[in-house]
Amino acid sequence: MKLFLVPTPVGNLSDMTYRGVEVLKSVSLILAEDTRTSRVLLQHYSISTPLQSYHIFNEHQTVGSLVERLLAGQTMAVITDAGTPGISDPGFLLVREAIKAGVEVECLPGATAFVPALIDSGLPCDRFLFLGFLPHKKGRQTALQALAAEPRTTIVYESPYRLVRLLEELQPLAGADRQVSVSREISKLHAETFRGTLAQAASHFGQKEVKGEIVVVLAGKE
Numbered sequence: 474m475k476l477f478l479v480p481t482p483v484g485n486l487s488d489m490t491y492r493g494v495e496v497l498k499s500v501s502l503i504l505a506e507d508t509r510t511s512r513v514l515l516q517h518y519s520i521s522t523p524l525q526s527y528h529i530f531n532e533h534q535t536v537g538s539l540v541e542r543l544l545a546g547q548t549m550a551v552i553t554d555a556g557t558p559g560i561s562d563p564g565f566l567l568v569r570e571a572i573k574a575g576v577e578v579e580c581l582p583g584a585t586a587f588v589p590a591l592i593d594s595g596l597p598c599d600r601f602l603f604l605g606f607l608p609h610k611k612g613r614q615t616a617l618q619a620l621a622a623e624p625r626t627t628i629v630y631e632s633p634y635r636l637v638r639l640l641e642e643l644q645p646l647a648g649a650d651r652q653v654s655v656s657r658e659i660s661k662l663h664a665e666t667f668r669g670t671l672a673q674a675a676s677h678f679g680q681k682e683v684k685g686e687i688v689v690v691l692a693g694k695e
Contacts, residue, residue: 474543476571477550478564480557480583483686484660486517490583494518497550504539506553506563514552527551532566539567543576555686557585561605561630586659587628590688593666594626594654597693601626607639621646624693633657633683640675643691647671652692658685 477496482488497503497520504527505511511524527535543549551558551567557580558564571578591598602625607616620627621643631639636655643651649672656666663685667677 475548475577478558478580479550483555483586500550501547504551510554590656594690596626603628627691631687637679654690656688
């Protein structure tokens, strides 16, 4: 019995590791955030392992039965639409309960969107803070104030539909001239990283249709 967490490409399918493919072929079951998205990856690598849907809307209801199946001897792998499971994606709950039950857990090294975005930013990366997605409504202003006051380089994920709003909300709190780096479509054909001030970034992305997953890297407060 063993539970694997297998990172999947954040963009280019060729970023999948050899070991990741081997594990997905060897396990009894793959738990996928979105089976439709995952089938594209699995078909690309000729992986025929059975799939089961596992996402934030059903993880609490299914975690008990999944742990029971692991204890019965099955091996499973968790994958998400992109990146490493558990990082702003499903995975943590099952890992916690599996460990409590004595199941062996292993996370393979691999793709995580915030790491290349941080390195590409040119901002200090010896110490940094990763916050994932900020609250959309309740607690958002408090989170923005804390983000603006943080002395370390800070990384957040954002929807393309809320990116400009975020950049504009930060300006009165952090200053319009605070340095920021915005990466989107990492490792894909139309990958882009914009580096400049908050005001420049808001202007740049406000003049175009923004697509793809977004990683915002904000310079720390001096």
